[in-house]
Amino acid sequence: MTDWNLFFDGWIIAIAATCAVACTLPGCFLVLRRMSLMGDAISHAVLPGIAVGFLLSGSRSNGIMFAGAIIAGFFTAFFSQWLRRFGRVDEGAAMGVVFTTLFALGLLLIVQGADSVDLDPSCVLYGALELAPLDLVTLPFTGGLRVPRAFMMLMIVLLVNLVILISLFKTFRIAAFDPSQAAAQRMRPDLAHHLLMAMTAITTVAAFEAVGSIIVVAMIVVPAVIARLFVHRLGSMLLVAAMVGVAAAAAGHYTAVELPHLVGYGSVPTSGMIAVIGGLMLLASIMVNPRQGVIPRFLRRWRFRMQTTREDLLALAWRLEERGTAPTATILSQDLMSARRVSRLETRWSLRRLVDAGAFESQGETLRLSDSGRRDARDLVRSHRLWEAWLTRTIGLAPDHVHDTAMRLEHVTDEAMRERLASETGAPEEDPHGRSIPD
Amino acid sequence: MSIRTSQPSLGSEHSPDSPLSIHAMTVAYERRPVLWDIDLDITPGSLVGVIGPNGAGKSTLIKAALDLVPKLSGEVQVFGRPYREQRQHVAYVPQRESVDWDFPVTVLDVVCMGLYHTLGLFRPVNRRIRDRGMQALTQVGLSDFANRQIAQLSGGQQQRTFLARALVQDAALHLMDEPFAGVDAATEQTIVSLLRDLQSRGRTTVVIHHDLQTASEYFDHVLLLNTRVVAFGPTKEVFTPENLEATYGGKLTLLDQASQALAGHAQGVGR
Amino acid sequence: MSTQRDIDWNALLEVLVLANWNTRVVVLGVTALGIAGGVVGTFMLLRRRALLGDALSHATLPGIVLAFLVASALGIGGKSHGILLLGALVSGTLGIFAVHWLTSSGRLSEDSALGVVLSTFFGAGAALLGLAQQESSASAAGLETFIYGKTASMLVRDAILIGATSIATVGCCVVFFKELRLICFDPDFARGHGMRTGGYDFLLMSLVMAVVVVGLQAVGLVLVIAILVIPAAAARFWTNMTGRMLLTSGFIGGLGGWLGTMLSALAPxxxxxxxxxxxxxxxxxxxxxxxxxxxxxxxxxRLRRRALLMERDHALRAIWECLEQSGTHDCLGSHIGFRRGWATFRTAKRLQHAGLLVVEAVEGGDERISFTPSGEREAASVVRRHRLWEHYLMRRADFDEQHVDRGADDLEHLLPIDLLEELEKELDADTRAMLPSPHSLHPDGPGGGGS
Structure with missing residues (x-):
């Protein structure tokens, strides 16, 4: 167990979380507009701006450097858009051309001019989140409250983003959803677009300066994508994304400190771990989200398949009894296996579960339908034969052609649908094959 | 109410010489069934128009037949055998918007793509292929445009390029996805006479069509489709106001409801 | 001063003839890398996956660092080049599969998937780098060269590896040229023909992977993206043919590699x-x-030329129709509106220089305008073409009289000239005779005076 320092670790998490939330705001719209990689591009491309700012002023963390980075960020966003529109360059390629060239320029400037000084290109990538709480500034109007500079900076950016978003929420929403309609309604989608680019540039630069670009790239894309899996409204998407961002920041820092101890190392950069945690959260979301998740879908499919098998067995037993044959486990499973592709194991297991649930009463070899079992079975056969009647009469399918369809449909037919089927077919006594439809 | 083909009853027996025979085919995207229990036997040498409202699954019908989208169930046979084994007899004309017309290729290059499968790996496009490509381009009246980049063509000329790519394959069955969409009058006439020509040479063509006005004039068979086959047969018998009402009016809520639930379950996204 | 210049010349010469062994290795290696990147990048651009290389190169980092950690734990020595590259290969491949899995069945859009994979893998790489630096900060420092590249330290075996990879990569692109082009242009059609598009996509990814992995140490993982993206994007400006684009892109990539390393060799x-x-x-x-x-x-x-052509046609048509109505041989400039817009006046001057018009100044600041014989012929053909389109539009496209003039105006200048013949056939028009205007001519000339 590490020694946790409430002041340091608290501030680190607070800074990372503020950064994450500030990034998710433009991030949601970038993801919706399929420009997720803009954050990546800008965070690489700010390097020359920083280098020039640094060379002009000779020190890190000051206004000139920030201004240089912002200019480079804007340039990336707008020049790559311009290349796409007027140069007719593929969107991804346009971004790629601009940011790699600028990054190279930045590297060149740093190597040329900043040899002796401590501007390490690697802090562009992972930042120095761990050292951020050491750099304190006094907040104005608070009676001498001292907070980390990075925190104040990111808080300002977050507030600016929030103000822009809230005041222009309608415009942003329609521009993200349907730019051409937005233009038709004079909602100025281009204004929203430019503002979005500006927000992205400012957020990226501010965040990069405080915490490095990995967090920016991750927090622009990942929380928005996760939120999209769970909610379908823009407002809630922003909210969920922000929460995911905060969670990833906290969990990221915790694992960065604790996890390496398990294998006997000291802590690793928090920024990297936040990105990893974000990715893992997305993986988990894809697996378990209730609507589209891989695991829930698999479970539902499996459950429906088992339900279908049990219901088919019940209906088979009912038909056997209708014909005066006593159903046995052997006859039932053979009949079912000849009717559709199903394994012996699955059939046997389903039969066992039906017996356990009391749908069948076991009498030696014979399996008799119990009262509740017979009720369910009768509903199924009724659905089946009503569907056959309906498909023949209303749709005009040939009578010898409806069995398979009815066999599939009977499993999703409830009482209300049976009533409608009966009324639309005129409540027939017999199905198209001349067998009676049970009540 | 509707007319069915003289289709054999149960089981999977396909009419052996039918150019395209579809049995009990169901296709679903996400939880929405797009095609439901399709049964079809196209008559050899016929010119079939596939007609139905937007979202009726017209394109999906062709794509599923060509294995381009996965089927939930059912099977497709081309001249009595699975499509996999019969690819060389089938030519497909996709929708014009399905490709990037800014792509750096010439018109002739695109047409020659129709013959790549005859070349095999490692062999570059040769003179024989190019000659046949030129022939096909002449057929559609684009021989002067052979060496232009495709971006320089008008919409109708692009469509004719796609047609030439299908013609060059000399296939017995043509499947065309909305060849008449957004073309000029001249191209429409060219396409119609090409279709007639194909038919006179005994080829079978299935065309997705969106224009009810011209459908009865262009096609001798019509397939009215709305998620399922509403009616299929000779145009004179099938193209009736009642059938069109059934296709476009939508009287299928019960089946829709049930099939939607079922398709949802099959993909694990249902209740 | 002069000695200074002499030294410069010598150094330049030395670099240009690749006299220095080290320079030779670096220049040749990077040039080969540029050629391969340009060729493979072309297909990536055409497949609309230009930025896949971005995600992929970032995704190699955790593999590199992990390979380093494993190697030093086993005592093989973390600097072992092959092991690091193998690590890059493995984790890059994982990255590709992750992108593929995320985009398949429409879970995520392509850009989101790239962003997610890029940030997660790179984050993992950064975290692992933290571990590696604790292990032995001296040798771990070498790992950072994979991020920023250290071209100057390229060894002969690196150059040979790059060279061999480039040859194999370019060879693959040439051999499978027609298949790769087809899956880039129309993957559905390719699949319909039984081509295994998945297989070719995988081939393409592997080629990108190869370029990224061998390029990592040469230029670093951010800048290797540039080698995959920029040459192809630049080549697209030069050609409309896939084959030529491939050549151009390879050439540009090679040129960039050569130029860059030369410049860097010139100034330390x-x-x-x-x-x-x-x-x-x-x-x-x-x-x-x-x-x-x-x-x-x-x-x-081209736009400028078209604008000039339109101005010229408008002026000719205005004069021709003015004369047609009045039945005279000349008319006043003010009548056609030449004085109103100065563009039209300039056009008239140009036409006079071209020998199509005769412009004589008359009293009152006006001028008298008449055609030369060649001008009259030219004007007649211009008017005729315009009217053909007007007739066509009214008959085929249901334009009404008020709008047909503008419609024809747009068409006659935008569509290729050879459509005119089809048009004549379409309208059964006599190929020589002048057509009457389908709409009443405004007394001020067409469309109210040179629209």
């Missing part, structure tokens, strides 16, 4: 990786401006 302070990318960026800018097919300059010239 210039890092070669960055110089290569800057050289490529420069070539891109030149292509953007001067490209033969899509360059801005060419497009501007």
């Amino acid at each position: 302070g210039l890092p070669a990786g960055a110089m290569v990318v800057l050289a490529l960026g420069g070539i891109f800018l030149v292509s953007l401006l001067l490209g033969r097919r899509r360059g801005l300059l060419r497009r501007i010239i």
Whole structure:
């Protein structure tokens, strides 16, 4: 167990979380507009701006450097858009051309001019989140409250983003959803677009300066994508994304400190771990989200398949009894296996579960339908034969052609649908094959 | 109410010489069934128009037949055998918007793509292929445009390029996805006479069509489709106001409801 | 002063003839890398996956660091080059599969998937790098060269590896040229023909992977993206053919590699990786401006030329129709509205210089205008073409009289000239005779005076 320092670790998490939330705001719209990689591009491309700012002023963390980075960020966003529109360059390629060239320029400037000084290109990538709480500034109007500079900076950016978003929420929403309609309604989608680019540039630069670009790239894309899996409204998407961002920041820092101890190392950069945690959260979301998740879908499919098998067995037993044959486990499973592709194991297991649930009463070899079992079975056969009647009469399918369809449909037919089927077919006594439809 | 083909009853027996025979085919995207229990036997040498409202699954019908989208169930046979084994007899004309017309290729290059499968790996496009490509381009009246980049063509000329790519394959069955969409009058006439020509040479063509006005004039068979086959047969018998009402009016809520639930379950996204 | 210059010349010569063994290795290696990147990048651009290389190169980092950690734990020595590259290969491949899994069945859009994979893998790489630095900060420092590249330290075996990979990569692209082009252009059609598009996509990914992995140490993982993206994007300005684009892109990639390493060899302070990318960026800018097919300059010239042509046609038609109505041989400039817009006046002057018009000044600041014989012929053909389109539009496209003039105006200048013959056939028009105007001519000339 590490020694946790409430002041340091608290501030680190607070800074990372503020950064994450500030990034998710433009991030949601970038993801919706399929420009997720803009954050990546800008965070690489700010390097020359920083280098020039640094060379002009000779020190890190000051206004000139920030201004240089912002200019480079804007340039990336707008020049790559311009290349796409007027140069007719593929969107991804346009971004790629601009940011790699600028990054190279930045590297060149740093190597040329900043040899002796401590501007390490690697802090562009992972930042120095761990050292951020050491750099304190006094907040104005608070009676001498001292907070980390990075925190104040990111808080300002977050507030600016929030103000822009809230005041222009309608415009942003329609521009993200349907730019051409937005233009038709004079909602100025281009204004929203430019503002979005500006927000992205400012957020990226501010965040990069405080915490490095990995967090920016991750927090622009990942929380928005996760939120999209769970909610379908823009407002809630922003909210969920922000929460995911905060969670990833906290969990990221915790694992960065604790996890390496398990294998006997000291802590690793928090920024990297936040990105990893974000990715893992997305993986988990894809697996378990209730609507589209891989695991829930698999479970539902499996459950429906088992339900279908049990219901088919019940209906088979009912038909056997209708014909005066006593159903046995052997006859039932053979009949079912000849009717559709199903394994012996699955059939046997389903039969066992039906017996356990009391749908069948076991009498030696014979399996008799119990009262509740017979009720369910009768509903199924009724659905089946009503569907056959309906498909023949209303749709005009040939009578010898409806069995398979009815066999599939009977499993999703409830009482209300049976009533409608009966009324639309005129409540027939017999199905198209001349067998009676049970009540 | 509707007319069915003289289709054999149960089981999977396909009419052996039918150019395209579809049995009990169901296709679903996400939880929405797009095609439901399709049964079809196209008559050899016929010119079939596939007609139905937007979202009726017209394109999906062709794509599923060509294995381009996965089927939930059912099977497709081309001249009595699975499509996999019969690819060389089938030519497909996709929708014009399905490709990037800014792509750096010439018109002739695109047409020659129709013959790549005859070349095999490692062999570059040769003179024989190019000659046949030129022939096909002449057929559609684009021989002067052979060496232009495709971006320089008008919409109708692009469509004719796609047609030439299908013609060059000399296939017995043509499947065309909305060849008449957004073309000029001249191209429409060219396409119609090409279709007639194909038919006179005994080829079978299935065309997705969106224009009810011209459908009865262009096609001798019509397939009215709305998620399922509403009616299929000779145009004179099938193209009736009642059938069109059934296709476009939508009287299928019960089946829709049930099939939607079922398709949802099959993909694990249902209740 | 003069000795200074002598030394410079000597150094330049030395670099140019690759006299220095080290320079020779670096220049040849990076040039080969540029050629391979340009060729493979072309297909990536055409497949609309230009930025896949971005995600992929970032995804190699955790593999590199992990390989380093494993190697030093086993005591093989973390510097072992092959092991690190193997690690890059494995984790890059994982990255590709992750992108593929995320985009398949429409879970995520392509850009989101790339962003997610890029940030997660790179984050993992950064975290692992933290571990590696604790292990032994001296040898771990070498790992950072994979991020920024250290071209100057390229060894002969690196250059040979790059060279061999480039040859294999370019060879694959040439051999499978027609298949790769088809899956880039129309994957559905390819699949319908039984081509295994998945297989070719995988081939393409593997080629990108190969370029990224061998390029990592040469130029670093950010700048290797440039080698995959920029040459192809630049080549698109020069040609409209896939084959030529491939050649151009390979050439640009090679040129950028050569130029960048040469520049860096000339001045010791210039890092070669960055110089290569800057050289490529420069070539891109030149292509953007001067490209033969899509360059801005060419497009501007073409637009300008079309505008001039339209002005000329409008002026000729205005005069012709004015004369047609009045039945005279000359008319006043003010009547046609030449004095109203100064563009039209300039056009008239140009036509006079071209020998199509005779313009004589008359009293009151006006001028008298008449056709020369060649001018009259030219004007007749212009008017005729315009009217053909007007007839066509009214008959075929249900334009009404008020709008047909403008419609024809747009068409006659935008559509290729050879459509005219089809049009004549379509309208069964006599190929010589002048057609009557389908709408009443405004007394001030067509469309109210040179619209």
